[in-house]
Amino acid sequence: MKAFFSKLILIFVFFSKIVFPQNIFELKLSFKEKILPFGITKLVPIDKPEVSLVLSGGGSRGISHVGVLKAIEELKIPLDQIIGTSMGSVIGGLYSAGYSIKEIDSIVKSTNWDEFFSLTNDDRRNLFVDQKITEDKSLLTLRLNGLKPSIPSAINTGKKISNFLTSLALNAPINNPDSFDNLLYKFRAVCTDLVSGKRTVLKNGLLGEAMRASSSVSFFLPPVRIDSLILVDGGLVDNLPIKTAEELNPDFIIASDATSGLRNKNELEYPWEIADQIVTIPSRIIWEENISKANILIKQNLKKRRNDNFENLEEIINSGYDSAKYLLLNVNYELSQLFKKKLVNDEKYFHNIGLPENANILEKEIFEKYKNLYTFSKSEILFDLYKIYDRGIYNNLSATATISDSSTFININFQLNNKIKNVELIGVTQIPIEVALKHFDNILNKPYSAEGVLSSNLNLIKNYRKLGYSLATIDLVYFSEDLEKLYVTINEGQITDIEVEGNETTLNSVITREFATDVGDYIKKENLDEGLNNISATDLFENVKLSFSNNGLGKKVKIELQEKLPNVLRLGLRIDNENFTQFAVDLRNENLFGTGSELGFSLAGGIRNRTFLIEHKTNRIFNTYLTYKAQLFYNFNDVKVYADDNIPNNYKFSRSEIGEYRQIFFGGFIGVGAHLQKIGTLTTEGKYEVDEIKSIDSIADEQTYKINISSLKFRLQIDSQNKYPFPTKGLYIDTYYETAQKILGGDISFAKFSFDYSGYVSFNNHTIKPRVIFGFADETLPLSQQFDFGGQKNFFGYRDYEFRGRQIFIASMEYRYKLPIQIYVDTYLKLRYDLGSSWNKQEQIKFENLKHGVGFSIALDTPVGPAEFSVGRSLYLKDTSPERIISRGPFMFYFIIGYYY
Secondary structure (H helix, E strand, O other): OHHHHHHHHHHHHHHHHHHOOOEEEEEOOOEEEEEOHHHOEEEEEOOOOOEEEEEOOOHHHHHHHHHHHHHHHHOOOOOOEEEEEOHHHHHHHHHHOOOOHHHHHHHHHHOOHHHHHOOOOOOHHHOOHHHHHHHHHOOEEEEEEOOEEEOOOOOOOOHHHHHHHHHHHHOOOOOOOOOHHHOOOEEEEEEEEOOOOOEEEEOOOOHHHHHHHHOOOOOOOOOEEEOOEEEEEHHHOOOOOHHHHHOOOOOEEEEEEOOOOOOOHHHOOOHHHHHHHHHHHHHHHHHHHHHHHOOEEEEOOOOOOOOOOOOOHHHHHHHHHHHHHHHOOOHHHHHHHHHHHHHOOOOOEEEOEEOOOOOOHHHHHHHHHHOOOOEEEHHHHHHHHHHHHOOOOEEEEEEEEEEOOOOEEEEEEEEEOOEOOEEEEEOOOOOOHHHHHHOOHHHOOOEOOHHHHHHHHHHHHHHHHHOOEOOOEEEEEEEEOOOOEEEEEEEOOEEEEEEEEOOOOOOHHHHHOOOOOOOOOEOEHHHHHHHHHHHHHOOOEEEEEEEEEEEOOEEEEEEEEEEOOOEEEEEEEEEEOOOEEEEEEEEEEEEEOOOOEEEEEEEEEOOOEEEEEEEEEEOOOOOOOEEEEEEEEEEEEEEEEEEEOOOOOOOEOOEEEEEEEEEEEEEEEEEEEEEEOOOEEEEEEEEEEEEEEEEEEOOOHHHOEEEEEEEEEEEEEEEOOOOOOOOOOEEEEEEEEEEEOHHHOOOOOEEEEEEEEEEEEEEOOEEEEEEEEEEEEOOOOOHHHOEEEOEOOOEOOOOOOOEEEOEEEEEEEEEEEEOOOOEOEOEEEEEEEEEEEEEOOHHHOOHHHOEEEEEEEEEEEEOOEEEEEEEEEEEEEEEEOOEEEEEEOOOEEEEEEEEOO
16 A cells, blocks of 8 residues: 555656646856956956947046046946047046046146146246246247257147156056056047047057147147157047947947037137137047947037136036936946846746745845746846846856746855955055055955955055055955965065166266156155156156066166257347347257256347357256356446436426446356255356446546456345246245455455345235345445346336446335236236335435335236336435425336347
């Protein structure tokens, strides 16, 4: 009987298998390896849609991309690729290199973008005082190849923006990738090859250089040479690089378009506007062909904002955010649908999910999601498996769908990654080890996650950057599953070697002395920026590239240079009401024998003044901060002599010309000094010169002379003015003490002291400039060495040299207002009050007899230099006992156009 029942059960089981069959389907994801920064790897599904973000050019308008990225982060849209043109390449490059949105926001708002495209090439803060004088007064500079002038390819050298982008790239969390594929996001910078006219896509090399090439605005910035390519702004051929994105085969393209349209008829008045329109038309045609290829096109609503208007950047960023947020709301849903579609070729549907016996946590999670649905698909389950796997903590993850007569059971097998129970940091010496380890607290005692480990390492590197260590990098990340220990090897950026390339003429020592960091030092950001700026400020090089590579336990720094032609011709022009038209020519070799020293000849002046000089100078003697200058000179200027007119009206006075003389100086001097960082110079000069006064008109013979003067001069110059000729902050001081002695070989002895101070305080468009001049000398000081009083820049109401004296005092207060609108160029209104006088003898000094002057000026900052037109008047308190009355002089009209070298 027992055997009968056993057979009956077997028959029943067999029959049930036939009548109620169970189908089991394997649910499996296919993976590929993805390389993350620092050599970390993770597996991602082969079918996961790849998303490209395309960022257009557009100048200041392109800063709206920051708002777009902010919206993408908030919506947690996964990016795989970023492709940028011009400003889009800058924003995209920084984001790909690990800068956060907050950091990029701070960078763009704190940067003076107008400086990068201005006519002024060098930041005055990086120049020695003597270099500032040259930079300030040079109207046109031409490099000479033999006798042939080398015409600049742009109005700006591009050194400021190159150094800026190089510094940002080197201080990025991920700062030395083998390829732009190894950044946080696969990055491409779109440029135009100037030779072929074709689109060129940069995918490796120096990130700073790639961003600079892509944003090299024609005419304003010179091209960038990379290998055999001559690259300019990518906006010329592909200002919205959707085509470049397509070549990366993404599944979904988001494009942010900040470009401006073509100019209308009323905006085509000037040659540069027409030229811009001509350049824009071809790229606009490509733009029209591309826009339909984006899955999402974010057209920035920036109205009529010009691409060179960098004011109120917060408004631009907010506009980018607002334009993007609404359009991107459904992107994640669209990506999920696309993912599901790619996951299966033959879709299958399941019914009535059941909870497996002894269900694990993941099986319960899936059951809870589908328990109220009658039907669910294979692709949906696979997508859920991907979302689970994407948490990053699972090693093995597989599933099966078992279909019974009435239910479908989803069985999930998984294995968690081993936990990280310990972290060992190798190579940390410059920061406390406990501080470094803090960045790994959030992954300790948790299953290994590639994304978590990447985040911790990024935070560690950002801590190094915050402390200024520009070249600190993560060289190796390794997780020992057996030991459950994470090993991280850090290279803190100690310099082991400095290599210089491209200096065919310039000595290595001239370059390395400017780098501000030696072998054995750890490169800090301030030293890196200082080194870049110092090398650029020598003005010996067209381009400076800085890169580094691992060299043992440290870093090898490579400085690549493109030398300028050493022979320079500078031309100057000045027109004023006193000396009329004056020209200047300066010819010199600025890199004599590769030492960075200069040998030059200058000729300047007009019919009433003239200067000839030959000089040899160097800003740095060897590796010291000592400076040297030797000069032979001959110069003269004609000085008119004035006397009071006999006017019966005590309330008015006037002065008329009664004679004219020429003062002539020729001789030479040698000076040695020391730089006070980049703002000042303290020098000692030994000078021998011949002074001569010659009569031109109505000068008595006894007033003419010719004497030899041998003197020592001790001079201090401080110049921290932020720009020229219209500074808004900083100060200028020029003070000296000079003593001439017969014992030194001269004909006369005297002592002379001079002090000249100007300061600038600004708020918005308003600038206040106080100025004080005073000087004194003994009674033996000859006429040719006396102080001069009067003139547009000295004292209103009087002409140049209207008074001479051995003592002088002038105090003035100037108010300057920059008009909010341009009359083609920056325009200023100035009002100045002067108080002072000059005296021949100390006993004549009486402060109640000081003269007063007041004047008004209109000044323009033109391409040929400042143009300033003034009207001024002088007055003084005249003693007409028993009372003192105000006596007024005539109105004086002045003008100065340009400056000469």
